[in-house]
Each structure stands twice: as structure tokens, then as C-alpha cells.
Amino acid sequence: MTSRAMRQPLSLRLTSNGLLILWCLIAAFPIFWITVMSFKTPVDAFDANALNVIFGPATRAKGHGISVFDILLLLVTLWALWQVAAKRLPSMVRSYAPAGAVWLGWLIGIAAFALVALVTLFGIMPALAAALNPVLGALGVDVIGLTTEHYKTVWIDRGFSNNFQNSLIVTAGVVSVSLTVGTLAGYGLARSGSTLAFWILIVALVFRALPHSVLVAGYLPVFINSSEWLAPILGENAPTLYGKPMAVIAVLVAINQPFTIWMLRSFFQNIPAELDEAARVDGCNHFQAFRRVIMPVMWPGVITTGLFSFLLAYNDFLVTSLLLDAQNQTMVPAIAGMFNRETTTTDQVVAVAAAVSITAPLFILVMVFQRQIVSGLTAGAVKG
């Protein structure tokens, strides 16, 4: 390729990069802004002047704020934690985990890291800042108003931790069941060239287009009356499925199934069929070939598909809000309830804090799994 012929004039490059920067600003601004708002008192959060929202004079006047020293301390801590997570953690896991159970090593490593991060950020750092700020003079004076009281209101007073647990149960259930069922089906579909496989895929595609409310309209009466029609099978203590996380997990798995099998199929097609043919020649049957040869190499695709299952379960509003009762409510429907009863601006800022709490895990998810998400988005598309 002759690079000179393809070289672009300076003006074009400048426009292109300028517009790209503009897009990045548009993409990040709403998320950045609700994060800023969630740390201010209502007066500051809904101020018409952008600078007042960022620096929060009213919040500072109430005695909540952070100094230049606090900001520096926070940046250094975050940088150090990132370094540990990105460099030390993988090598530690590799050297300490037993050979067969690397995933267990990762699980323990991540849990330990989360504990260390929480203790540093919420235990050691505030104490250090409180001790050093008075002696530091100009560096120790509050410059930006910042308060965490809305987060306390959300998580402690409004019982958001309970919703968080419910979200965890639902997402964990959906991801594990949907991957187990979907991996088998995806493998079967990828390795079978039959007409039946083709039609299953087409029907799945049609199912993907269905509005979810159509399906929920089908479940609701059945789930509400389930103790009646399950009674002949299960006897006296037949459960009412309505309101149970289990029922919602099953529903979300099914809704997600078309997408899952399409995606996993395209990943399995990338694994050469010679691999399992070789295993079959060596005397494995299909299941053994799958278990011993395919499973060790399929993890990238499974992780990517798992991420998308997680997103579906975590982001869902319609199914969870209609099929779960109040005590099993997940985070996203819970916030809608919070928003509807907005009476004061304080309630609104509390809702903003809840929104940021829901978004934070997703932010970390993109940070860690960016490559897998991009490969997942392009997997179905590029290969047709």
C-alpha cells in the first residue's frame, strides 16, 4: 500500500479527530454528570451554573468537601491499586494457584483484592486524610464540595443492599444456567449441518424479535395461579411461582437463549472441526470429545457470551418489575419506584446516587472485559 497516495490532508484529519473528541464528550458526559451530581447536596446538584455543580459551594458550606491533598491521595491510591490489579495479581495467581484450579485461584485472588481495595479506600484513606489535612495548610483546605450522604441514604435507609443481593441472585442464576444450556446447544448446532439445525436457528432468530411484554403477558396468569395447577403434581405445598427469583431466572434464560445459541455457535464454528474429529478417531464419543477437547479451548467465547447474558439479566426492567414481588425486587425496578415518588429535590439526588450505584459495576465490567465485549459484538456480525 502506498502510504502517500492514501495520506489525508491535514484539514480532514483535524476535522475527523475533532469530531471524534466531540463524540467522546457526548458519550461520556451524561454518565460523568450524574456521578458528579450524586455527590452534592440538592442545591448544588440542580444548580443552573455548571461550575457550581462541579465545585459545590453549598455542599462545602455544610462542611463536606475534599482538599487538594485528598484528591492527590485518592489518585495515588487508585493508581497503586490499578498497578496491583493489572501486574501483581495475575503473576501471584499463576504462581500460587494449584495447576488444575486456576479459576479457583482467580476467585480467591479477586475476592482478596476487593477486600484490600475496600479497606484502603474506605478505612485507611479517610483516616489518613483526616489526620493530615489540618497540618497541611493550603493543601488541606476543602476546595470541592463532596458528600456521600445520599449513598448512605440509598444503601442503608432505603434498603438498596437488599435489592443488590436480589440482583446478584438473578444475574448469577441467569448467567450460569444460560451458559450451561447454551454451550451444549451452540456446540450441537455448530457441528451439525442438518436442516433441522438450520430451522432451529431461524426460529430462534424470530423469537429474538419478540417484544418481552408479549411473553410476560403469557407468564403472568400462569405464574400467579401456579399453586393451583401444580398441586396435582407437587401436592399440598406447590409454590406460587409469581414473585420468585427462580421463575424470573428461568424466564430470562429462555428470553436470552436465542441470542446465546447464535453467539456460541459462531464461536464454536471458529474452533476447527478437525480437533474433535481427531478426538473421535482416538475413540472418544461426541460427549467425551466435547468434555476433553472442546471445553478447554472454548472459554474465550463462553466468557464473552456470559458477559452479554449478565448484561441482559442485570439491565432488565420489564420482566423483573412485573414478575418479582416487592421483597425480591432487583435494583433497576427499585430505582423506578424511587424516581416516581420524587417529591423533593433530595429524593431526586438520592435516586441519582442509586443510578450511579447501578452503573458503577458496569463501568468496571467494561474496563476489565473491553476486548471480550468488542469481540462479542463483532462475532455474530462479521462472520454473517
Next chain:
Amino acid sequence: MNFRTFAAFVGPSVFMMLLFIAFPLVSVFVQSFYVTQTVYEVVEVETCTPGFLTQTCTTEQKSVPLLDEDSHVMTRTEFVGLQSYRNVLELDRAWAALKAGSWSAFQAIDFWKALRFTLTFTLITLPLNIGLGLGIALMINNAAKAVRGPVIFISLLPFIITPVIGALSINWLFRGDGILTAAMEWYSGRDIAMFAQAWTIELLMMLYRVWHVAPFAAIVFYAGLQTVNSDSLESAVIDGASRWQRLRFIVIPHLMPLIIFVSMIHLMDAYRVFEEVVGFSSQGHVISLQWLTYDFLVPDQAGNRSVSRASASAMLTMIGITLLLIAPLRRTWRDHKGGH
């Protein structure tokens, strides 16, 4: 792979889809022809209030729900034919409004209002999504290699965010004295209320949707751009094609399968528009088809869910998506057959 092995692999997945997708579809279809109602009986109740010398007594007729022996409320399910569909469509009212030539009276009927919005929303956001996605993809492709990763990271944020939360975050920027409304008021010197009339809300909803889905289109197109044949680009340069002509005649035809793919996904997803109505709390002004079904399913003050009406509106929603997808599906089918 013989049939039995195939069935064993695919079985659980197909079973789940049959039980939780195909079966509910059938049950919705059947439900839409039946109505389940509480059985009432009319009883005469005499209420007396103590008064001076004589009691004042009044008898009135009250309808009370009948209870069965377990003291549950008795219900009766009746076949009503197309009545639920008539209740949702309100054809008489719609026809009268149309004959009178009154668009606003026509749009006062929930179903037609929802249908109008859902279709406009889907068809307007489609080209915007494709255009913006293509633009971002080209810009990322133009940018230096080192910044591509961070730019893709930032671009993924609107895509990955929970739809309700994303809509809410845009809502907070514009609501009341939100920062962007304040900025627009300062710029134009007028009072602006973004949530007081339907068209501004619809505009915000479309903006939100494009913001939310354009990253997906952009990343798919960006991946496609990596496989553009550089030889054809080079020969186009030699033939004296301008930048625009190269884009128009080489890059876009190369991306065409991806553009069709993204359009189909977008048609399916935009037709299901729902979270926007929740996030912008716009039910007073703007509703969508899926929200209509949702609203029928949410218990009203008396705790009743109008399941049959929800089923009818769900069936109508499904007919809509089928009609919308037939054209692109047939096109892909023709291309698929023509390609082999």
C-alpha cells in the same frame, strides 16, 4: 453427528425455548379471546344510623364478589371472541375521528397513539443510528492507533449502561433546571420546558436511543472496515476516484451486509421501545406499544390486571413486528439464495 447426539446437545435449549417462549405465545393467543372476571352478586344491604326517636335506615343494592368455600374470590372465564381486540383498537372511535378529519381525536386513543409513536421512533432512529455509527467507525479508523482503545472504551459506555438508567441520566440533564436546559435558556434567552409537550420528549427519546445504540453500530462497522480490500482502494485512487467516491463505491458496498445486519437488529430493538417511556416518565404525553401492554399488566388501584386486553395488545404488537420485518427478511433470504 447423528440425530440422537444432536438432540441430546440441543434438547435442553430447545425445551426451554418451547416452554418459555413458544408456550406463552400460544397461551397469549388463547387468552386474548377470553375474559376472566370476578363473579359478583347483587345483595340488598340495609344500613341504619342511630337517630333521635327513630333510626334512619336506608337500603341500597351493592354488588359484592362471590366467595367459594375456601373464601377465595370466585372468578369466571368467558369466551368473548374479538371483544378484547375491539376494546384495545376502539375502531368505532378511531373511525369517527378519522371521518371527522380530526387527527388529535384519533391520537387520543391509546393504541393508535402508541402505534404512531412506535413507528415514527423506529423509522427516524434507524438512519440516524446507521449514519452516526458509520461516522464514528470512520473516525476511529482515521485516528492514531494509540487512542483507538480508549476511544472504544468511552464509546462502549452509553451502549453498556442500563437502558432505564441511561434514559434517566439524559432526563436529569434536561429536567426542570437541568444543566442543559439551563444552558439552552441562557443561549436563547427564553423559558424552555423540555417535558411540557410531546414533541420535545419524543426528540429527547430519539436522541437517547441513538446515543445508546450508535456505539454498537460503530464497533460492528469498525470491525468491517478492517477487512476492506486495500487493493481495490488503491486501484480506485489510481483511477482518480475522490475520497467521497471511494467511500460511496468501495467502502459502503463492502459494509452492506453489516449495514443490513445492524438495521435488522435496530428494527427489532427500536420497535420494542419501552425503557424510554419509563426513564422519561412520559406516559402522560408519549407511550409506546410495548408500554401499552405493560400498563395493562400492571395491577390497577383495585389490584386487577387486565390480562385479556394485554394479550390482545401483545398480539397486535406481534403482528406489527412481523410486518416490519418481512421486507428485510425476504431481502436477506433472496440475497442468501442468490449468493449460492
